[in-house]
Amino acid sequence: METSLIKKSGETWTRFKVKTKEVPIYASILRKYVDITKPSKQSSVYTYFEVKGDLLNK
Numbered sequence: 001m002e003t004s005l006i007k008k009s010g011e012t013w014t015r016f017k018v019k020t021k022e023v024p025i026y027a028s029i030l031r032k033y034v035d036i037t038k039p040s041k042q043s044s045v046y047t048y049f050e051v052k053g054d055l056l057n058k
Contacts, residue, residue: 001026005056014055015040020047 002017016034018026020042030036034049041048 001029003056005054006050011052012054013050013052016049016051018047018049020045023047 001019001022004015004017006013006015014033016030018030023030023036027036030049033055034051036049039047040050
């Protein structure tokens, strides 16, 4: 799982990049921050979840 910061409409968002096969492994961790039933983007290899705010520098 990779975590990065992105800018959308002048706001900071935290993006979680998870291999699609590994989503069940990280599900308990991700549920604390995002709704895992609604990924922001999904491909055959990666699933992306986004949450508003800077979770890396808290």
